[in-house]
Amino acid sequence: MEVEKVLDAKMDHVKSEKVISAVKIGSDIRYYLSGFMRKQGYVEVPPVIISPLTDPLNHPVFDPVIDYYGEKYSLTKSMIFHKQIMVQSFGSIFTFSPNIRMEEAERSSTGRHLSEFTQLDVEKRGASRDEIMSMVEEMITGLFDYIKHEDTELLSRLGRDLHIPGKPFERIKYLDAERQYGKNFESILSKKKTEPFWIIDIPLHQREFYDRESDIDSEILVDMDLVYPEGFGEAISGGEREYKLEKIKERIHKKGQTEDQFRWFIEFAKRGLEPSAGFGIGIERLTRYVCGFKRIEDTHPFPKVPGEFSL
Ligand code: ASN
Numbered sequence: 001m002e003v004e005k006v007l008d009a010k011m012d013h014v015k016s017e018k019v020i021s022a023v024k025i026g027s028d029i030r031y032y033l034s035g036f037m038r039k040q041g042y043v044e045v046p047p048v049i050i051s052p053l054t055d056p057l058n059h060p061v062f063d064p065v066i067d068y069y070g071e072k073y074s075l076t077k078s079m080i081f082h083k084q085i086m087v088q089s090f091g092s093i094f095t096f097s098p099n100i101r102m103e104e105a106e107r108s109s110t111g112r113h114l115s116e117f118t119q120l121d122v123e124k125r126g127a128s129r130d131e132i133m134s135m136v137e138e139m140i141t142g143l144f145d146y147i148k149h150e151d152t153e154l155l156s157r158l159g160r161d162l163h164i165p166g167k168p169f170e171r172i173k174y175l176d177a178e179r180q181y182g183k184n185f186e187s188i189l190s191k192k193k194t195e196p197f198w199i200i201d202i203p204l205h206q207r208e209f210y211d212r213e214s215d216i217d218s219e220i221l222v223d224m225d226l227v228y229p230e231g232f233g234e235a236i237s238g239g240e241r242e243y244k245l246e247k248i249k250e251r252i253h254k255k256g257q258t259e260d261q262f263r264w265f266i267e268f269a270k271r272g273l274e275p276s277a278g279f280g281i282g283i284e285r286l287t288r289y290v291c292g293f294k295r296i297e298d299t300h301p302f303p304k305v306p307g308e309f310s311l
Contacts, residue, residue: 079097085265124277
């Protein structure tokens with residue numbers, strides 16, 4: 001590695017007009033989202049960075065584990081289980097959660113993956129998927145409106161004409177989309193659409209064990225993804241959660257995972273979990289969409305690009 005070359009490139013990046021504008025817009029995005037969640041009655045909880053318990057995810061990533069006094073800690077991939085546990089006492093929570101997902105190098109070609117990112121992670125006890133989706137629609141339209149007014153100058157310098165979508169957002173069932181457009185439907189639809197849309201009712205094998213099965217069809221989950229238009233791809237994933245102990249164990253086994261891996265979550269479930277629903281929205285992806293950037297790394301002064309050396 002040529003140190004001088006690396007430093008030059010990093011300095012150019014940190015000082016670039018594009019990155020500076022995006023970081024300012026990102027800051028306003030966080031400000032708005034935080035105020036929005038508070039107004040909805042949600043409590044901001046602190047993030048969890050290391051824990052023996054973290055999201056298994058549904059795709060392979062490198063998995064750094066810290067050995068500390070004989071206990072093994074993972075870096076948080078998402079706070080899904082901590083959210084489910086915290087809503088038991090707080091009711092409605094949000095947090096700006098730093099996530100580490102050491103993605104394989106190929107992922108950098110999507111322009112929307114970073115190995116370190118922040119998601120606004122939200123969960124509400126007793127909520128239905130519909131309730132959460134309506135709130136997200138309010139949040140997204142309110143945010144775009146705010147940014148258009150607050151950052152008019154910056155957006156115009158970036159040449160971005162941010163469109164405020166109509167409500168409710170379109171809802172498309174996963175299997176219908178797949179039937180019509182094939183396996184690659186998400187990217188095809190994202191390029192075709194001019195407003196964000198929902199993909200709902202995701203098949204069981206496509207997602208982690210923690211989202212709840214539909215009462216009508218146990219192969220389908222009561223969950224959802226929000227997808228950005230103009231080819232920007234996935235924005236949000238979320239859903240109603242599985243909360244019954246026996247069901248949680250059954251779903252872990254179906255995934256070929258072990259109860260031992262999720263021992264602490266199972267212990268909490270034994271003491272009783274109430275139903276909840278929620279979602280996570282990646283802040284850098286959201287900033288990328290708002291700015292209209294081709295690549296996510298331009299939203300961050302120190303982006304962790306999959307497979308590349310990053311400071
Ligand atoms: N935060 C997401 C959720 O609430 C989970 C994830 O990040 N994989 O469903």
